[in-house]
Amino acid sequence: xxxEIQRKSDLIAATLREIGAKGTLNVTVGQxxxxxxxxxxxxxxxxxxxxxxxxxxxxxxxTGFRREVVEALKGASGSxxxxxxxLQVSFAKSHFEExxxxxxxxxxxxxxxxxxxxxxxxxxHRRFNSTLLHDLRPLAGARAEAAAERIAGLVDGLYLRxxxxxxxxxSAPAIAQVMAALDIxxxxx
Amino acid sequence: xxxEIQRKSDLIAATLREIGAKGTLNVTVGQxxxxxxxxxxxxxxxxxxxxxxxxxxxxxxxTGFRREVVEALKGASGSxxxxxxxLQVSFAKSHFEExxxxxxxxxxxxxxxxxxxxxxxxxxHRRFNSTLLHDLRPLAGARAEAAAERIAGLVDGLYLRxxxxxxxxxSAPAIAQVMAALDIxxxxx
DNA sequence: CGAATTGTTGATTGACGAGTCAATTAACCA
DNA sequence: TGGTTAATTGACTCGTCAATCAACAATTCG
Numbered sequence: 001x002x003x004e005i006q007r008k009s010d011l012i013a014a015t016l017r018e019i020g021a022k023g024t025l026n027v028t029v030g031q032x033x034x035x036x037x038x039x040x041x042x043x044x045x046x047x048x049x050x051x052x053x054x055x056x057x058x059x060x061x062x063t064g065f066r067r068e069v070v071e072a073l074k075g076a077s078g079s080x081x082x083x084x085x086x087l088q089v090s091f092a093k094s095h096f097e098e099x100x101x102x103x104x105x106x107x108x109x110x111x112x113x114x115x116x117x118x119x120x121x122x123x124x125h126r127r128f129n130s131t132l133l134h135d136l137r138p139l140a141g142a143r144a145e146a147a148a149e150r151i152a153g154l155v156d157g158l159y160l161r162x163x164x165x166x167x168x169x170x171s172a173p174a175i176a177q178v179m180a181a182l183d184i185x186x187x188x189x
Numbered sequence: 190x191x192x193e194i195q196r197k198s199d200l201i202a203a204t205l206r207e208i209g210a211k212g213t214l215n216v217t218v219g220q221x222x223x224x225x226x227x228x229x230x231x232x233x234x235x236x237x238x239x240x241x242x243x244x245x246x247x248x249x250x251x252t253g254f255r256r257e258v259v260e261a262l263k264g265a266s267g268s269x270x271x272x273x274x275x276l277q278v279s280f281a282k283s284h285f286e287e288x289x290x291x292x293x294x295x296x297x298x299x300x301x302x303x304x305x306x307x308x309x310x311x312x313x314h315r316r317f318n319s320t321l322l323h324d325l326r327p328l329a330g331a332r333a334e335a336a337a338e339r340i341a342g343l344v345d346g347l348y349l350r351x352x353x354x355x356x357x358x359x360s361a362p363a364i365a366q367v368m369a370a371l372d373i374x375x376x377x378x
Numbered sequence: 379c380g381a382a383t384t385g386t387t388g389a390t391t392g393a394c395g396a397g398t399c400a401a402t403t404a405a406c407c408a
Numbered sequence: 409t410g411g412t413t414a415a416t417t418g419a420c421t422c423g424t425c426a427a428t429c430a431a432c433a434a435t436t437c438g
Contacts, residue, residue: 003405003415023301026215028395039417044397105298111353112212112291121353150343150370157346164300164310181339188373192385217425228387233427 008046008056010036015057020099025054025106055116058107061100062124068092069131079135080186083151086131087178090155091162091171101163128152139186147185154181197235197245199225204246209288214243214295244305247296250289251313257281258320268324269375272340275320276367279344280351280360290352317341328375336374343370 014036018027029050033040047053068089076085094100110117129152136144136151155178162174203225207216218239222229236242257278265274283289299306318341325333325340344367351363 007415024298029397030395040396041398041418042416045416050396102298102301105294105301108349108353109213109291109294109298112294118353118355125350125354146366146369150366153346153350153366154339154343155346156349157342157344160297160345160349161314161342164297164307165314166307177335177339177342180335184373184377188377196385218427219425229426230388230428231386234386239426 004046007036007038007042009060011038011043011046011053012057012060015053016061016099016103019054019057019102019106020097023098023102025110029053051110051114054103054106054110055114055120058103058117058120061103062120065089065095066127079138082135083132083139083182084179086135087151087155087182088175091159091175091178093171095159096163096171104159104163125152128155136185143185143188151178151181151185154178193235196225196227196231198249200227200232200235200242201246201249204242205250205288205292208243208246208291208295209286212287212291214299218242240299240303243292243295243299244303244309247292247306247309250292251309254278254284255316268327271324272321272328272371273368275324276340276344276371277364280348280364280367282360284348285352285360293348293352314341317344325374332374332377340367340370340374343367 011032014032018032018035019025021027028040029043030040032053033043036043043053047056069086072085072089073082076082107117107121111121112118129148132148132151133144136148140147158174158177162168162171168174200221203221207221207224208214210216217229218232219229221242222232225232232242236245258275261274261278262271265271296306296310300310301307318337321337321340322333325337329336347363347366351357351360357363
């Protein structure tokens, strides 16, 4: 039944677009269903409730991100280049689209109270750290763990700041800043 | 009319506690009013609507933070010590209390759509940057601007990660990480 | 004191939304 | 073809909540 998969993926896409348009999780399942060209009942049929629908959408963002990272790593050789590739992906345009930004921000809110959201967030944190760590190790040795945490934190922080800064048009300055931080981490004695 | 000021501040405190307890902005004005020992109508009387009440609560967090920074700066001499003082304040225990974390996260969400929230956030960003910049200038010279942006971003990012990490008990590791980043920024040629 | 002003209440309204479910339609298959 | 199952609908229920407002209490002051 490719039908079910299609419908689910339509609903997930509609969820992201609707949340992106309104900025908040306060959108009705009816609005989402309408955007997906489907009846409200179907969304409940496939996802159970609104939170599960949103978490499915968030999971799709996270796996998409993971896929992009893996893809980028294929084309990069050398530790330094691999780290740069990951950072490039982290600030790719697609993550600054309205749906993605709104999803992330609301995901943070939900992570305070939903065990499943908390779980997903922890996985993301760990994976991102260890991806960086893997290639920092040969470059930074014993200081790699701490450096990876700092870079990861910086990525999240700059993402927040740039995503919410309406005056900023593209993410190039954010990328430049993380790259500079990487330089500094690596050149430090 | 000390009465009005008292009531407003009770309502603001109740707002933060209620939001902290629920994690979300989805709390009723009635619940907030009850916590403040007051009728729902009074909250509307004083603040107009729910969003204005929340923004007033957020403003109180921001001015509190500002006050703490100013206070900490009084007791610190030397650029380096002043920066460290600011960073210490940024990760003070009070900012990790439930109400504060929930307020910040929901504030980010609101900043996407509310002009007033956006405005407050921009002011916070600018102020924090320029506070850091002031004392980085003599230490980092021409690289101070970029360094200030990076430190500010790192603070936000680490705050996010630590505030949402249920396994982390205190903020000492976060502080250590920012301090380390500061060291690295300053030691870099 | 009593009138005027200010502060406060809480019942009420009107709108809305999550989730259900009985009914309908499409897809499949023998 | 008809009969069976799966997909899909959308009207409906039941609860909820922001915001209002008419009434009531407290305070101030002449």
